[in-house]
Amino acid sequence: MKRRLILLIPLVLFLGMAVFLFKGLYLxxxxxPSALIDKPLPAFALPAVNDPGRIxxxxxxxxxxxxxxxxxxxxxxxxxxxxxxxxxxxxGITIYGINYKDDNASALKWLQEFHNPYQxxxxxxxxxxxxxxxxxxxxxTYLIDSKGVIRYKHVxxxxxxxxxxxxxxxxxxxxxxx
Amino acid sequence: MIRYIAASLLLLLVWxxxxxxxxxxxxxxxxxxRERFQALTRELRCPKCQNQDLADSNAPIAADLRRxxxxxxxxxxxxxxxxxxxxxxxxxxxxxxPPVEKRxxxxxxGPAAFLLIGFCIILIVVRxxxxxxxxxxxxxxxxxxxxxxxxxEKKNS
Amino acid sequence: xxxxxxxxALILALCMAVVQSTFPLLGAxxxxxxxxxxxxxxxxxxxxxxxxxFGCLTWSFLTDDFSVTYVxxxxxxxxxxxxxxxxxxxxxxxxxxxxxLILGGWTFAVSIFSRQLPxxxxxxxxxxxxxxxxxxxxxxxxxxxxxxxxxxxSPVDGNDLNPLLQDVGLIVHPPMLYMGYVGxxxxxxxxxxxLLGGRLDAAWARWSRPWxxxxxxxxxxxxxxxxxxxxxxxxxGGWWFWDPVENASFMPWLVGTALIHSLSVTExxxxxxxxxVLLAIAAFSLSLLGTFLVRSGVLTSVHAFASDPTRxxxxxxxxxxxxxxxxxxxxxxxxxVKSQVSFGLWSRETFLLVNNLILVVAASxxxxxxxxxxxxDTLSGAKLSVGPPYxxxxxxxxxxxxxxxxxxGMLVRWKTTPLRWLQGMLVPVLIASVVLGxxxxxxxxxxxxxxxxxxxLASWVVLAGLRDLQDKTRHKGxxxxxxxxxRSYWGMxxxxxxxxxxxxxxxxxxxxxxxRDLRMAPGESVELAGYHFVxxxxxxxxxxxxxxxxxxxxxxxxxxNVAVLHPEKRLYVxxxxxxxxAGIDAGFKRDLYVALGEPLEDGAWAVRIxxxxxxxxxxxxxxxxxxxxxxxxxxxxxxxxxxxxxxxSLGLKEAQV
Numbered sequence: 001m002k003r004r005l006i007l008l009i010p011l012v013l014f015l016g017m018a019v020f021l022f023k024g025l026y027l028x029x030x031x032x033p034s035a036l037i038d039k040p041l042p043a044f045a046l047p048a049v050n051d052p053g054r055i056x057x058x059x060x061x062x063x064x065x066x067x068x069x070x071x072x073x074x075x076x077x078x079x080x081x082x083x084x085x086x087x088x089x090x091x092g093i094t095i096y097g098i099n100y101k102d103d104n105a106s107a108l109k110w111l112q113e114f115h116n117p118y119q120x121x122x123x124x125x126x127x128x129x130x131x132x133x134x135x136x137x138x139x140x141t142y143l144i145d146s147k148g149v150i151r152y153k154h155v156x157x158x159x160x161x162x163x164x165x166x167x168x169x170x171x172x173x174x175x176x177x178x
Numbered sequence: 179m180i181r182y183i184a185a186s187l188l189l190l191l192v193w194x195x196x197x198x199x200x201x202x203x204x205x206x207x208x209x210x211x212r213e214r215f216q217a218l219t220r221e222l223r224c225p226k227c228q229n230q231d232l233a234d235s236n237a238p239i240a241a242d243l244r245r246x247x248x249x250x251x252x253x254x255x256x257x258x259x260x261x262x263x264x265x266x267x268x269x270x271x272x273x274x275x276p277p278v279e280k281r282x283x284x285x286x287x288g289p290a291a292f293l294l295i296g297f298c299i300i301l302i303v304v305r306x307x308x309x310x311x312x313x314x315x316x317x318x319x320x321x322x323x324x325x326x327x328x329x330x331e332k333k334n335s
Numbered sequence: 336x337x338x339x340x341x342x343x344a345l346i347l348a349l350c351m352a353v354v355q356s357t358f359p360l361l362g363a364x365x366x367x368x369x370x371x372x373x374x375x376x377x378x379x380x381x382x383x384x385x386x387x388x389f390g391c392l393t394w395s396f397l398t399d400d401f402s403v404t405y406v407x408x409x410x411x412x413x414x415x416x417x418x419x420x421x422x423x424x425x426x427x428x429x430x431x432x433x434x435x436l437i438l439g440g441w442t443f444a445v446s447i448f449s450r451q452l453p454x455x456x457x458x459x460x461x462x463x464x465x466x467x468x469x470x471x472x473x474x475x476x477x478x479x480x481x482x483x484x485x486x487x488x489s490p491v492d493g494n495d496l497n498p499l500l501q502d503v504g505l506i507v508h509p510p511m512l513y514m515g516y517v518g519x520x521x522x523x524x525x526x527x528x529x530l531l532g533g534r535l536d537a538a539w540a541r542w543s544r545p546w547x548x549x550x551x552x553x554x555x556x557x558x559x560x561x562x563x564x565x566x567x568x569x570x571x572g573g574w575w576f577w578d579p580v581e582n583a584s585f586m587p588w589l590v591g592t593a594l595i596h597s598l599s600v601t602e603x604x605x606x607x608x609x610x611x612v613l614l615a616i617a618a619f620s621l622s623l624l625g626t627f628l629v630r631s632g633v634l635t636s637v638h639a640f641a642s643d644p645t646r647x648x649x650x651x652x653x654x655x656x657x658x659x660x661x662x663x664x665x666x667x668x669x670x671x672v673k674s675q676v677s678f679g680l681w682s683r684e685t686f687l688l689v690n691n692l693i694l695v696v697a698a699s700x701x702x703x704x705x706x707x708x709x710x711x712d713t714l715s716g717a718k719l720s721v722g723p724p725y726x727x728x729x730x731x732x733x734x735x736x737x738x739x740x741x742x743x744g745m746l747v748r749w750k751t752t753p754l755r756w757l758q759g760m761l762v763p764v765l766i767a768s769v770v771l772g773x774x775x776x777x778x779x780x781x782x783x784x785x786x787x788x789x790x791x792l793a794s795w796v797v798l799a800g801l802r803d804l805q806d807k808t809r810h811k812g813x814x815x816x817x818x819x820x821x822r823s824y825w826g827m828x829x830x831x832x833x834x835x836x837x838x839x840x841x842x843x844x845x846x847x848x849x850x851r852d853l854r855m856a857p858g859e860s861v862e863l864a865g866y867h868f869v870x871x872x873x874x875x876x877x878x879x880x881x882x883x884x885x886x887x888x889x890x891x892x893x894x895x896n897v898a899v900l901h902p903e904k905r906l907y908v909x910x911x912x913x914x915x916x917a918g919i920d921a922g923f924k925r926d927l928y929v930a931l932g933e934p935l936e937d938g939a940w941a942v943r944i945x946x947x948x949x950x951x952x953x954x955x956x957x958x959x960x961x962x963x964x965x966x967x968x969x970x971x972x973x974x975x976x977x978x979x980x981x982x983x984s985l986g987l988k989e990a991q992v
Contacts, residue, residue: 003671011662024633024709025647035269134267136226201932201941203854234571274722289700296692
């Protein structure tokens with residue numbers, strides 16, 4: 001009888017593995033959590049997109065909870081999410097932009113054409129701020145609190161649904177927090 | 179479902195043609211530095227590719243990171259410093275060599291443990307089989323075994 | 336019309352598979368001869384319908400029928416005909432059909448070549464293979480129908496075959512690999528049938544060993560082809576990346592290697608039966624697991640198919656049924672009665688156990704490393720990567736132990752070996768291999784410990800083989816003695832030589848690779864490891880479905896021309912993807928490898944130049960192992976009177992006369 005129990009070991013191991021495989025089906029292996037959650041925005045000093053003379057720093061993003069949107073005119077998906085950002089701005093939500101690895105002239109043209117949802121827009125043409133943020137592709141959107149601490153990161157297009165399901169609840173929470 | 183399609187579409191839009199080799203022309207202080215760079219970029223994973231290391235990936239992010247690693251090397255950073263720098267930004271995901279810590283003990287020490295257990299089992303099996311190989315008069319009867327055990331116990335105590 | 340016929344044939348094949356898997360099994364249980372007799376015709380019918388369905392899909396590809404979704408997604412009218420043909424298995428649906436077809440083919444082969452089996456055994460084997468077929472055909476028809484149409488708006492032209500797959504290596508790689516994966520289903524079916532029938536004996540091992548050898552050989556060839564393909568096609572000069580998909584093929588191969596060894600112990604000495612059965616189940620289960628990993632998208636991989644969770648759920652359920660029920664059966668029916676066979680520490684039995692242990696630990700290590708990111712993600716949501724540094728760190732020491740034990744294992748005898756005699760055999764081998772290793776390490780260039788170790792180990796394995804050969808022939812003299820040795824003995828020698836050759840190739844090419852990435856303008860030259868490379872610039876030319884920048888590099892050594900290399904950069908027009916074609920001068924002692932990167936200003940290019948000593952040996956070793964497998968399989972004791980069998984099974988009259 002004891003020897004029969006030993007013969008059960010392979011079955012038990014296999015079933016254990018199957019549990020993980022099943023759960024794995026509903027995970028997205030290419031979705032990376034940010035390494036910067038609950039850490040302050042990295043320090044930077046970069047010019048604004050619409051005013052090369054003005055130097056923006058991380059201090060400018062403090063004060064109230066906000067979205068920080070990494071975008072570029074080269075990024076096709078950014079065009080898709082742009083109207084959503086505009087709509088969010090209309091609702092009174094603060095959005096800061098990071099114009100990532102882009103040509104400034106095209107960025108200005110884009111903002112003129114499609115409307116500018118960004119309260120402040122950082123010109124990160126070298127991608128150095130993007131690197132410090134751990135950006136690996138645009139669009140990416142961070143949710144920061146009033147002290148400039150990163151609370152959440154969404155990779156990919158911010159659609160109405162993403163806003164409703166993922167971002168809005170967290171944003172509300174930050175607004176209500178002292 | 180929709181989420182998967184959206185994600186794969188996004189990948190297609192942003193990174194086209196990741197399947198080709200990345201070939202760049204950096205300058206190095208000496209051959210040792212060149213080898214160090216090659217070794218380092220082989221140990222680090224491109225954050226947004228389908229399982230490729232930094233050395234081979236042609237994705238823009240991989241190119242950025244290679245440039246960054248090269249810069250950090252020229253500034254005199256050690257391998258650990260460079261890896262820490264990337265981990266602080268992209269998470270432990272970028273390390274192809276997972277750190278040895280509590281949650282990776284099974285990963286790192288498991289195989290050695292399997293091997294040891296396996297060798298023990300083989301030894302036990304061989305012992306038993308060899309025992310049977312002996313002619314029956316060499317084998318001890320139950321009585322004799324009990325006596326032997328008590329004798330050994332006396333000797334040990 | 337043709338695609339609909341193909342679809343119909345698939346459904347009929349499924350019906351056949353259902354018949355094949357139910358009635359004969361019940362018949363074998365109840366002793367009903369008529370029901371048992373259904374197994375063979377059903378297997379043949381299934382294979383015929385699958386062939387027909389496969390033919391229909393091939394026809395749709397060759398005639399550019401873009402109303403078929405699968406054709407529209409994976410072909411293009413500009414594609415050369417041979418790639419249209421290979422595009423049949425270029426993506427998920429078609430490759431699954433190929434898988435089913437090969438399974439049908441194996442079943443057909445078993446039904447013909449195994450007629451000397453007792454009828455109930457053969458019936459059970461065919462039934463079990465029918466069950467596997469049923470699962471795959473259900474999967475194919477329900478989630479991945481290759482014949483579904485894009486109507487009424489079918490596209491004018493197709494989306495083209497993934498350019499990565501437009502290559503000769505990729506025409507043959509998947510069929511070889513599937514032959515291997517699916518081939519293990521035969522060993523699996525034999526094991527389950529033996530468990531069901533309670534007939535787990537030496538005869539069972541003798542029946543399943545040649546089938547296992549064929550499957551193992553095919554899988555090995557498939558892996559070698561895949562590795563060779565990634566070497567010349569991906570443009571980074573690597574040949575193995577421990578990617579989940581590569582691991583998925585390597586794990587069954589390792590367990591299959593353990594299986595062919597343990598089958599030989601069971602065959603000759605009647606021991607370790609339960610263990611051998613477990614290995615047979617494991618080898619096929621790992622093949623299925625590989626399918627799951629590749630097609631469900633649970634792991635990120637370079638070569639994963641387009642992923643789809645519903646497919647994943649289906650395969651997982653299938654995996655649960657097949658593996659879960661066979662392991663349950665194993666727990667219930669595997670013999671626990673100790674056999675009366677005995678052996679000593681220094682015996683072939685012990686060393687085959689050691690071989691099995693190391694190979695199984697190696698496979699488990701790979702499984703652990705492949706699934707660990709998934710496990711961590713499930714438990715804590717953290718993302719972790721397990722890559723080449725991990726696998727190399729653990730796999731290499733295991734292979735070192737394996738090679739150390741291998742040489743002893745070749746020389747020790749069944750039951751027990753006098754230690755004195757063994758020492759007398761091995762001490763000269765040990766001394767000679769260390770000396771050879773040192774000589775090689777100092778002569779091959781800069782001294783590396785790894786080179787010393789690899790050369791010594793390889794010599795240890797090869798010399799032990801020679802020593803055994805000498806011992807086996809000592810009574811009869813060389814010529815007479817060599818002729819008297821069996822094919823399976825030569826197979827063993829060839830495969831072990833292959834391991835040594837591969838090990839040398841891996842270590843030497845890794846240690847002595849010279850690599851440069853540099854900017855080269857036309858006319859510029861570079862000196863690397865004694866070779867002089869001159870870049871003559873690139874020319875533009877248009878292929879059937881791509882545009883190419885075709886580079887030319889002339890290579891000379893000591894003012895003598897060695898080679899002219901043509902690396903290419905291709906833009907495949909339809910999918911707008913860029914591919915690198917490396918320029919390679921292959922050689923026995925070294926490869927010269929050149930790939931083009933990005934074009935820079937003034938006709939200059941980023942160029943990667945590699946000199947890889949002994950890199951061919953890696954694949955040469957793999958080929959030797961495959962030859963070993965074929966030699967063993969064709970051994971006299973497994974040989975059947977094929978012609979007689981075929982005519983008999985086709986029901987020809989003369990067989991009865």
